[in-house]
Amino acid sequence: MKIPRKIPAVVLLVLAAAPMAAAQSGPSQREAIVNSFKEFAKDYMQKWNAQHTQVVFDSFQRGNSKTRLDWIRTYDDPVENYDIDVKPTDSLVTPYLGILKFTIVFHNTAMHNSRERAEKDQKFKTLSTPVRVEFNYQEGNWVKRERSTNP
Numbered sequence: 001m002k003i004p005r006k007i008p009a010v011v012l013l014v015l016a017a018a019p020m021a022a023a024q025s026g027p028s029q030r031e032a033i034v035n036s037f038k039e040f041a042k043d044y045m046q047k048w049n050a051q052h053t054q055v056v057f058d059s060f061q062r063g064n065s066k067t068r069l070d071w072i073r074t075y076d077d078p079v080e081n082y083d084i085d086v087k088p089t090d091s092l093v094t095p096y097l098g099i100l101k102f103t104i105v106f107h108n109t110a111m112h113n114s115r116e117r118a119e120k121d122q123k124f125k126t127l128s129t130p131v132r133v134e135f136n137y138q139e140g141n142w143v144k145r146e147r148s149t150n151p
Contacts, residue, residue, distance in 0.1 A: 033096050033137060036142070037086050037137075040098070040135070040142045041082065041098070044100065044133075045082055049079060052106075053076055055073055055074070055075045056073070056074060056075065057115055057118055059115070069113075070111040070113060071115045071117070071118035072108050072109050073118050073119065073124070076104055076106045076107075079102045079104065081103075082101060083102070084101075085098075085099040085101075096137035098137060098142055099133075100132070101130065102131055103129065103130050103131065105126065106128070106129075107126050108124060108127065109124055110123070130149065131147065131148070132148050
């Protein structure tokens with residue numbers, strides 16, 4: 001049986017095009033990962049703002065005391081600006097690291113020995129702290145890895 005000479009030429013064309021196709025899928029895959037983290041970060045910050053911008057009352061145990069509680073009123077300003085970055089890793093399990101950075105501006109009253117006194121206090125002290133939250137990209141999902149306030 002005689003093999004036509006055109007088949008090897010077609011095979012060569014397919015083999016030559018394969019690296020170009022792989023190179024084209026690389027950047028688009030990275031773009032898809034970055035876009036997925038952008039959406040994830042936007043959703044994360046919306047949830048953060050919903051949970052942290054309400055006035056709440058916190059109680060703290062001071063020192064070794066098991067009975068004394070100190071109370072404060074506290075709330076955060078909504079976070080409107082944040083930065084993201086996505087980095088490839090050497091891991092096959094978690095091939096990308098997503099980094100979310102933002103600054104929390106929060107307001108606290110002085111500590112009081114009762115909730116009632118904290119409720120009446122209208123004098124808030126304003127403070128801020130930078131936050132860095134890291135996420136691993138694992139099986140198609142962004143999974144929280146670490147949160148620190150000293151980025």
